[in-house]
Amino acid sequence: MDNQYNPKDVEAKWQHIWQEEQPFSASVDSTKEKYYLLEMFPYPSGRIHMGHVRNYAIGDVVARFKRMQGFNVLHPMGWDAFGMPAENAAIEHGIHPAKWTYENIASMRHQLKKIGLSYDWKREFATCDADYYRWEQLVFLKMFEKGLAYKKGSSVNWCEDCQTVLANEQVEDGCCWRCHNQVQSKELDQWFFKITNYADELLDWTDKLSGWPERVLAMQRNWIGKSYGCEIDFQVAGDDEKIKVFTTRPDTLAGVTFMSLAPEHPMVEKLVTAEQSQAVQDFMTTVERQDKADRTSGDLEKIGIFTGSYCLNPFNGEKIPVFLANFVLMGYGTGAVMAVPAHDQRDFEFAKKYDLPIRVVIQPKDVDLVADQLTEAYSDPGFLVNSDQFDGTDNESAKEQIAAFLDNLGVGRKTVNYRLRDWGVSRQRYWGTPIPIIYCDDCGAVPVPEEDLPVVLPTDVELTGEGGSPLARHQQFLQVSCPKCGKTARRESDTFDTFVESSWYFARYTCPDYTDGPLDKKAANYWLPVDQYIGGIEHAVMHLLYARFYTKILRDLGLMDVDEPFTNLLTQGMxxxxxxxxxxxxxxxxxxxxxxxxxxxxxxxxQGRTEKMSxxxxxxxxxxxxxxxxGADTARLFxxxxxxxxxxxxWNEQGVEGCYRFLNRVWRAVADNKELITDAKVGADISGEAADLRRKTHQTIKKVSEDIDGSFHFNTAIAAVMELVNAIYAFKSAKESPGVLREALEAVVCLLNPFVPHICEELWHAMGHEEGVELSGWPTWDEAALVTEEISLVVQVNGKVRGKISVATAAERQAIEAEALADENVQRFIGAKEVCKIIVVPGRLVNIVVK
Known part of the structure; x- marks a missing residue:
């Protein structure tokens, strides 16, 4: 064994061995308890960053730890390979997205292997592989058959110059990210998944996912946004049309003084009068430039325009103006909001800006609110005023009473509303999964026959960046015979949102080579759900919610018997x-x-602020x-x-240096004592310094085991091992007790293995072991070894602390008393005084009472 630690040689050696022997390959084994560990798979950008190192190292610790505990561990890796960056690279550099993607995958695979991650590389796949997305297309066809996938008109971000739909993230300050021209809203037919059918189940299960961070669950509950209230019809003045609103506050109905509509509301065209036409058009142009997410922000300036029309308040018949407002979106509720400025802050600010009436209809107890003196809306509980027969009713009771009143009039009804909207999955892009639908003039939308799957993405496309989907211009792909009538038809040229691929990849990992369907049910039921999932909190209401929905789809299609995809979730920091x-x-x-x-x-x-690496x-x-x-082990350890x-x-450069020095100390501790500890055994009678080191060893095993298992306190676990290494260096009785030293060194290597596997494998074999450290199993602590041979007792004289003694744990009372009386400092305070009584409190103190 070389006395000098050379991480480059050690790591290259063990990575080669792992590559050749594939020790981390997993297979279904009903005799062993499974553990499925998964980190969110990466987009193949070509280079790993420190976020990758941290994320995957966290997962690898858990995977190796569980493997050493005897679990049958599944720890796979693959690539989230479709998406816009590949198309952008194709346009900018003249390289095909497929070539760019697979070259990047090869580069990142090489980099990840250099970190020493214990992946089952035989299960690797990329979502752009036709063998993967063919099954995604089949699931879509099953969803289409059951009405869970459908097409309808939807408002989208449209760039006229590029002739394409843009995702929200491609809109920068109201402009197209590519050409920088203004983006506008446009109605286009889009494909949707009916996630709203699962809203209640998705919501109910947030109370059962005890292994998830509460912050993520709260974000999902808010995103689903289930609320109980009333749907109310407001008659348009002088017309038979009705504006429907949903409100959770029917108790404030008498305080409605105007109506706010989303600029995208389908009734806008009918409501705008000739006099207001130009003003409304100018307003619409302004709002089109605003990001939809910003429009719901409390910080955005609230602007609106009068349509010229009025509607009638069904409670009192009052005629109220109808406005368009930038803070109202069609994606929330009905796209219409009854405005109660006295009791809603957004409505209050809007009313003040446009000098609209404010009417108080909820009064707090012992306070008299006056409308024109309000500085903000009052939204707390109270009693109704200005509400006719409901005056004096507390507002919570009034919600039920007014709902019943409206129901009797036939203008309102109690209902449940959700913030969640169906998932739009159409993308006018090339680099994505083709949607397997054919359009026939006679037969309409016809699903591609299952035997014709996959619909393969053609590679001979021209990516010019001039706008529009390249597939829409690819005649060989586009033109096809109708599967029903045989007439000339055309393929769907949209591709799937890449979140579709990432919504079920974890299930396909259980059977990546299965060719008879999307999933091998036996394998899926064995491995799923994922026991521990690791990834960023930024995916809380996109990927994580979609994955939960898609899992329920796969279950309901009979492909597996799993309700939720991830039992435990860890959201790592940046x-x-x-x-x-x-x-x-x-x-x-x-x-x-x-x-x-x-x-x-x-x-x-x-020197600027400390921020996320970018x-x-x-x-x-x-x-x-x-x-x-x-070396990779140092990078992992830090x-x-x-x-x-x-x-x-x-990031801390000194911290990296410190981790490297620590690994060198571990290496030298083994190298310097290798000959001494060869074949050494722990003896039967251990005492003194040897007993102290053995106790420290078993205390460390217990501490590290508890810190890793479930709590992921990796930093304190590593710190505990560092303390044990310090104790090893301070051990002076190595020649007399080589077995105790060997036990301590073996514990260090085993406990560090999940964190720094290369150096640990090398040291384990250097100590004479033929099998790998991971096969040796996780060390267990001996409770007997944890017992301290000596304890410290405080000695008091007449209740005041005068000294401290150390005695054997099993010392008898007489021996404890004698030791206390013999203490030099205690003797000074006793002097010639008569000892009346000695009180011994076992394990704590001795109190000597003197006259």
């Missing part, structure tokens, strides 16, 4: 670093700063350089030791 900025050259990479100065102009660099701020550390300099997994990790 990797952060301080930013550095040159007054002349802007943000700088760390390597561009030398002695606090910009290497380009020698000006002093401004290329835009250039505060990034290249993990490949880190691994080349220190990312796991510097902060708990759920917290943000702040």
């Amino acid at each position: 990797v952060c670093k301080e930013t550095q900025r040159c007054p002349e050259h802007g943000w700088l990479y760390p390597e561009q700063v030398i002695d606090g100065k910009c290497e380009l102009c020698q000006q002093l660099v401004e 290329k835009s701020k250039k505060n990034v550390i290249d993990p490949n350089q880190l691994i080349d300099q220190y 990312s796991l030791f510097a902060a708990p997994p759920e917290k943000d990790l702040e």
Whole structure:
């Protein structure tokens, strides 16, 4: 064994062995308890970043730990490979998206293997593989057959210049990310998944997912947004048309003084009068430039325009103006809001801006609110006023009473509303899964026959960036015979939202080579649900909600018997670093700063805030350089030791150096004692310093086991091992008790293996073991070894602390009394005084009572 730790050689050796022997391959084994560990799979951008290192290292610790505990562990890896970046690369660099994607996958696979992650690489796939998305297309056809997939008109972000639909993230300050022209709303036919059919089940299960962070569950509950209230009809003045609103506050109906509609509301065209036409058109143009998410923000300025029309308040027949308002969206409720400015802050601000009436209809107890003196809306409980026969009723009771009143009039009804809307899955892009539908003039929308799947994405497309879907211009792909009547028809040119692929990949990992359907039910039922899922909280109401919905779809299609995809969820923190900025050259990479100065102009660099590592701020550390300099084990150890997994990790160069020095100490501890501990055994009679080290060893095993298992306190687990290594270096009785030293060193190697597997495998074999450290099993602690041989007792004289003694744990009372009386400091306070009584409190203190 080399006395010098060389991480490059050690890591290359073990990565080669793992590649050849495939020790992390998993298979169904009903005799063993399974454990499915999964991190959210990456987009193949071509290069890993420190966020990848941290995320995957966290997962690898758990996978290796569970494997050592004897679980049958499934720990797969694959690629979320469809999406816009590949198309952008094709346009910018003239490289086909498929070539760009698969080259990036090869590069990232190589980088991930250099980290030493214990993946079952035989299960690897990319979502752009036809063998993967063919089954996604089949599931879609089953959903279409059951009415769970449908097409309808929908308002989308449209760029006229590019002739394409844009996702919300492609709209920047109201402009197209590519051409920078203004984006407008446009009605287009889009495909949807009926996620709303599962709203109640998705909501109910948030109370059963005890292994999920409450923050994520709260975000999903809010996104689903189930609320109880009334649907109320407001008659348009002088017309038979009715505006439907949903409200959770029917108790405030008498306080409605105007109506607010979403600019996208289908009734807008009918409601706008000739006099208001131009003003409304100008307003609509302004709102089209506003991001939909911003429009619901409390910080956005609330603007509106009078349509010229009125509607009637069904409670009192009052004629009220109908406005369009930027803060009302069609995606929420009915797209119409009854405005009660005295009791809703948004309505209050809007009414003040446009000088609209404010009427108080809820009064708090012992306070008299006056409308024109209000500085903000009153939204707390109270009693009804200005509400005719309901005056004096507390507002909670009034909700039920007014709902019944409206029902009797035939203008309202109690109902349940959801914020959740059906999932729009159409994308006018090339690099995605083709939607398997054929359009026939005679037969309408016809599903592609199952035997014709997959509908393969053609590779001979021209990506010009000029707008529109390339598939819509690809005649060989587009033109096809109708499966029903045989006449000339055309294929759907839209592709799926990439969230569809990521909504079931975890299930396909259980049977990636299965060819008789999307899932092998036996394998899926064995492995699923995922026992531990790891990923960012930014996916709380997109990927994580869609995955839950899709799991229920697969269940209801009879493909598996699983209700939820993930039993436990860990949302890891970000990797952060301080930013550095040159007054002349802007943000700088760390390597561009030398002695606090910009290497380009020698000006002093401004130290900025610590922020999430990002290329835009250039505060990034290249993990490949880190691994080349220190080794993968050091990179892993720092990312796991510097902060708990759920917290943000702040980059610290000294911390990296410290982790590297620690691994060198571990290496030397084994190398320096290798000959001494060979074949050494723990003896029967252990005492003194040897007993102390053995106790420390078993205390550490217990501490690390408890810190890893379920709680993921990796930083404190590593700190405990560091303390044990310190105790090993301080051990002076190695020659007399080599077995105790060997036990301690073996514990260090076993306990560190999930964190730093390369060095641990090397050291384990250096100590004479033939099988791998992971096959040796997780160490267990001996309760007897935890017992302290000596205890410290406080000694009091007449109730005041005068000394401290150490006695054997099993010492008898007489021996304890004698030791206390013999203490030099205690003797000073007793002197010639007569000892009346000695009180011994076992395990705590001795109190000597003197005259």
